[in-house]
Amino acid sequence: MATTNPFRKPRVFQIRLLASSMSLLGRSSSGRSLILFVRSLPILRGFANFLLGYRRTFPSFAKAQASASHYIPASHEHPDEIRFHTSMSDAARESDYPVLFCLSRAEDDLHRVFDLGGNVGNLFYCYQQYLNFANDLVWMVYDLPSKKPIGEKLAAQRNEHRIRYVNAISAASGADLFIASGSLHYFEEPLDKISSRFRTIVLISVLASCRAARNSSLVCKN
Numbered sequence: 773m774a775t776t777n778p779f780r781k782p783r784v785f786q787i788r789l790l791a792s793s794m795s796l797l798g799r800s801s802s803g804r805s806l807i808l809f810v811r812s813l814p815i816l817r818g819f820a821n822f823l824l825g826y827r828r829t830f831p832s833f834a835k836a837q838a839s840a841s842h843y844i845p846a847s848h849e850h851p852d853e854i855r856f857h858t859s860m861s862d863a864a865r866e867s868d869y870p871v872l873f874c875l876s877r878a879e880d881d882l883h884r885v886f887d888l889g890g891n892v893g894n895l896f897y898c899y900q901q902y903l904n905f906a907n908d909l910v911w912m913v914y915d916l917p918s919k920k921p922i923g924e925k926l927a928a929q930r931n932e933h934r935i936r937y938v939n940a941i942s943a944a945s946g947a948d949l950f951i952a953s954g955s956l957h958y959f960e961e962p963l964d965k966i967s968s969r970f971r972t973i974v975l976i977s978v979l980a981s982c983r984a985a986r987n988s989s990l991v992c993k994n
């Protein structure tokens with residue numbers, strides 16, 4: 773029988789609490805100075821890194837992933853994560869505002885959209901409450917294979933024919949819009965390399981650490 777580490781839950785709780793407290797602290801200039809001071813002294817930095825566990829910075833994606841899986845042995849396929857993104861289908865987040873603003877000027881020209889890390893297609897469902905997407909629009913979702921049956925089931929429940937799951941990033945070729953919302957950081961290849969392989973008119977990227985529009989980045993090509 774598999775044994776579970778009794779310290780894992782309290783440790784994850786402690787890591788989350790500290791990371792959230794540091795985020796709050798970093799909102800004030802004195803808090804930022806304190807964090808910078810801690811980072812400048814190797815002993816304090818090492819101790820803070822230990823306390824931050826998987827929420828510290830890592831030299832590579834692989835190292836970050838290995839550390840995180842040590843604490844939480846589940847990833848994007850976790851039912852909570854899927855439930856969360858399904859609920860996102862009905863509610864716009866602050867970070868969706870700049871995307872909606874940009875798309876509101878281009879909705880008539882959208883026929884093929886490529887959604888990198890698009891999960892269950894939640895952006896499509898959310899944005900269509902505000903935008904008038906064409907009936908012949910194809911919204912291509914590229915995500916992990918485990919998301920496909922869940923996304924397809926949701927599309928069937930909502931009687932939505934415009935969502936398609938694609939198996940390769942090359943499907944973005946010829947898309948009117950390439951959108952990466954909260955997903956770019958899961959891909960090691962830089963965005964300019966990914967996008968150099970196909971002709972895309974607009975790239976919109978909402979970055980990982982983005983909790984609000986202030987951290988969103990929007991890149992337009994052509």
Ligand SMILES: C[S@@+](CC[C@H](N)C(=O)[O-])C[C@H]1O[C@@H](n2cnc3c(N)ncnc32)[C@H](O)[C@@H]1O
Binds near residue numbers: 890914915954955
């Ligand atoms: C934070 S969620 C963002 C979901 C959605 N785009 C949004 O804005 O709500 C990141 C998504 O990236 C997907 N993802 C992570 N690594 C991936 C990979 N290697 N290939 C495809 N999708 C990936 C995850 O499954 C997840 O759906």
